Amino acid sequence: MKKILTILFFISLTISATSKGNDNFYNEANMFLHTHVKNGLVDYESISKEPSQLNKLIGMIENAQVEQSNSLDYQAFYINAYNLYVIKGIVDDKLSSPLDKKGFFDSIKHKVAGESLTLNDIENKKLRAAFHDARFHFVLVCGALGCPPLINQSYRPATLEKQLEQQTINALNDDHFIQIKKNRVAVSQIFEWYQEDFTASGKSILEFISKYRKQALPENAKLSFYTYNWKVNKQ
Template sequence: MKRHLYLITFLFSLAISAQDLDTFFSKTNTFLGTHVKNGKVDYKTIHKDQSDLDEILKIAEKISVKASDGNSYQAFWINAYNVSVIKGIIDNYPTKSPLDNTGFFDKTTYNLGGKSITLNDVEHKLLRAKFKDARFHFVLVCGAIGCPPLINEAYMPNTLDEQLETQTKKAINGSFLRVNEKKKKVEASEIMKWYEDDFTMDGMTKIDFINKYRTEQIPDNYKLSYFSYNWTLNKQ
């Protein structure tokens, strides 16, 4: 009898958790669709009325999702990171850059997925360390112009791989690189310098990684360097 009751309780908790996760994705999708345009965030409007943002983060507190459920786990934490960055900016609004706020990435904590956690912990411990996927760098948006653009929709479990591919291709074929054919050189975002190991896994060179996603291939003899990261706030 006790085992039967335990099973019912367990299945009920799973159903509630799945419902919370669906609600989180739905409300995040609506929120981003309302406040993000061309990769820029309307912080001014959000600051005037933070109720939707606070509701999303309140739901995120109770979410329970395991790494074994890879797509749901990754989609949750990518969205949780991006929404928490917006919350961090709003809590310090007005601000010109996330770096103007001490501890923005490594000290300020958020209650997400049953944890009190920093943005750096989400990125480095919960995502990069577990899945070894360089494409995370093109969907985790740090609140600055130098980051990849924030899309105006949520990352969803059933479309996650397609979204990761799309955003990586957009970056590699867009502002993430500056190619000078005359000088046979290519400049990349400093992201490729800071996270070199992520872009050189399995014996791959950085040029190999670039060419995996780039329409116009970069010759192997091009010299790779890096342009300075733009930490100016990605505001509308």
């Protein structure tokens, strides 16, 4: 019995340490984003001049411990990791667009919680494939003006559901993101590239959008996709 209690004690210490470590990461990420993000745009210049805070966060991402069974912590961690690695990639190579760096999304590897992953791996394998939540597309920010805006706070397990919902509402009520002229509704190519995510419930893209709209879409709306703006989202 004493041996069992000892084992359980050390397990609880490990879980507590892991949780505390992730809390520290979310706190540090929150301070970094609050300092360098305004109105969805990133001050890459100031980060480039003083990258120590970002580099500290990358070190925390590299050595973090996350478990899919703790789904809220897992999702929050990988969303933040994606957004921060995008910022680092743009800062390191002084990019005018993430597409200026070959393989930015699909071949350049990053250390994430002990694994070697591309940005696409984080998005598609760690998040989309595991949780099937279309709202990820409004919180994963690819460093371009065509993306929904980056918020100036970290995603946290305790607030993740509220943050996912709010960022989706914000995007789908943004006149720049959802462009309406008479009965024509032009939407981001995100909806074209990831159509299966938005229609997974058997509803159309327009029905998905309508669910989050404060003002109804036009009757008999016709859907189109406008060209994605890959220019970097800098201040």
